[in-house]
Amino acid sequence: MTLTIPGINFSSVRDAGSCLIYSFTFPSGAESEALDSILNHLVSDSEISVSDPTNGDCALEVRRTSSGLELKRGCHGAFGTWRPATFQEAKSWLLPGAVVASSNARPGFGGSITLYKVAVRG
Numbered sequence: 001m002t003l004t005i006p007g008i009n010f011s012s013v014r015d016a017g018s019c020l021i022y023s024f025t026f027p028s029g030a031e032s033e034a035l036d037s038i039l040n041h042l043v044s045d046s047e048i049s050v051s052d053p054t055n056g057d058c059a060l061e062v063r064r065t066s067s068g069l070e071l072k073r074g075c076h077g078a079f080g081t082w083r084p085a086t087f088q089e090a091k092s093w094l095l096p097g098a099v100v101a102s103s104n105a106r107p108g109f110g111g112s113i114t115l116y117k118v119a120v121r122g
Contacts (some may be wrong), residue, residue, distance in 0.1 A: 003115060005041045007034055011108030022113045031098040035091050038113070039069070045116040049074075050097030060097045062090040 002012065003022050007030075012023045026034050038048055042064040052058035058075040063082065069090045072080035085093065101110030 005037055005113075005115065007037045019031055019114050019116045022110050022115065023111070024106055026098045026102040027109045028102040031102050032095060033093070034095055035098055038111075039087060039090055040071075042113070043115070045112045048094065048111060049114065050094055050111045053096050053100040060094055062094055067103070 003013070003020070007027070008021045008024050010024045010095055014021045014023075015108050036067065037064070042048065043063075044066050047061055047063040049059045049061045052060050052073060052075075055075065060071070060075055062069055062071045063065050067084075069085045069087065070082040071085045071093045072082045074080060098111065
């Protein structure tokens with residue numbers, strides 16, 4: 001399956017067995033618009049992840065479920081608890097990491113979208 005989200009250019013895709021992981025770069029100066037597009041196009045059982053700018057060992061994550069959006073912070077060796085979020089809360093959660101990623105990440109990277117294969121069946 002090819003993931004297509006308007007305004008997002010994916011640099012790589014990796015099959016990790018139970019999921020596909022798509023890497024992409026945030027367009028500098030248009031991080032907010034990119035997040036709008038991503039959050040509007042996430043399918044159920046998919047997640048977006050960006051580095052946490054306050055702790056390099058952690059990531060800011062948002063996932064779509066059948067009941068809406070949820071967010072959490074995941075850190076190396078420790079994971080937070082998913083909690084419900086509005087669209088605006090999810091976008092505000094991810095934006096600091098997206099802004100830092102657009103200026104600091106190596107070309108082709110900065111964010112990832114994980115698409116669990118349960119979402120691509122059928």
